[in-house]
């Protein structure tokens with residue numbers, strides 16, 4: 001298959017940090033079409049050599065750098081061309097089309113690595129320039145609005161020009177290796193399915209903890225907050241994959257239909273429920289990894305008086321047959337003690353213990369699906385300690401269900417490698433459909449509006465801690481604990 005990739009915003013942060021390093025790895029492993037061209041489109045006056053130097057600088061800082069080889073790098077660079085062009089101008093795009101994209105048999109992938117405010121004029125320019133063909137695909141990434149309403153506005157702009165199946169909405173969490181493995185574990189084995197329901201599962205916890213702060217983008221972050229930045233997309237997508245019914249096949253429509261059903265079962269929260277089941281926090285100055293860090297309000301570019309949440313913890317339910325009564329606890333935050341992401345499925349205690357004091361309370365079986373920093377899936381089981389002591393307590397053992405690193409397979413691909421390759425291959429299974437995004441916003445909007453109506457006030461937590469104590473109380477009230485990182 002022949003395909004060309006247009007990266008609009010080709011000199012920007014996302015492109016330099018994530019896209020080129022991922023493309024290099026794909027190129028090196030021979031997975032991209034041999035005649036593929038990458039057109040980096042941006043307005044800046046920049047020579048091809050200076051542009052490639054920037055690509056190289058960011059590549060050297062990326063994980064892909066370990067795969068560097070001079071010959072591959074040279075052939076990779078020969079496929080990329082920097083095109084100085086205003087992507088919102090129809091004439092500009094038409095001349096680009098004439099020079100580079102005249103063969104309508106070749107697929108075109110347009111990656112909009114730009115703010116959504118200019119999606120509409122770019123799409124119009126692509127259309128007028130004749131670049132919106134049946135074999136054109138467009139890739140967009142969050143933020144896709146800050147509410148259902150604003151999402152629909154952005155989406156209408158895209159879908160007034162592209163068909164829904166041409167639009168690839170990236171949620172990079174869906175490209176992570178362990179997330180793929182979760183699907184294999186759930187749907188390629190028989191032993192889990194009979195247990196994967198409210199009869200055997202006590203609760204599910206999803207944590208995405210970050211130790212970084214707002215990374216120099218205070219203004220952007222302040223308008224979003226952790227709920228819009230992380231929960232609306234990454235955490236809810238993880239919840240979908242953990243909770244969805246088995247799709248009939250591993251294909252885009254089947255998988256996305258099942259995820260949509262999960263989102264539509266999220267219990268909407270009224271005022272009382274928001275008060276009781278959500279906690280928001282904001283970090284104050286502290287220390288992370290032994291280094292002093294400023295509070296959110298003292299970060300570069302910060303404006304005084306912000307109550308934007310840098311932490312959210314909440315409890316929710318899925319109102320369907322499988323999950324009735326099972327709480328899903330979600331939490332995410334910045335400047336926490338550790339960086340880790342995991343889904344923890346906690347099973348119920350045995351119905352009747354025959355071991356008395358030998359089986360300590362509070363030792364349920366757990367499945368831990370860790371996405372970061374290491375990618376592992378493990379199962380905690382109770383086991384007998386070998387020996388003749390009749391009263392020795394049973395002991396927890398952890399079964400590692402992760403496929404060992406195989407040097408023949410090479411390093412695990414990162415999310416952008418997988419997702420970029422899927423767009424090139426025209427496989428949208430791991431991309432989010434508009435109705436999913438809309439459903440997620442509906443649920444989030446409901447919570448946001450209660451927070452705002454009540455005069456949002458974020459609990460303060462010290463940077464480098466585990467978040468506000470109210471988040472611990474949220475789950476402790478139910479007689480449970482957050483699964484802590486170790």
Ligand code: BG6
Pocket residue numbers: 172210229230341372
């Ligand atoms: C992004 C958020 O979508 O995900 C960032 O905008 C966050 O605020 C990032 O830091 C986390 O991604 P990852 O893959 O590093 O966990």
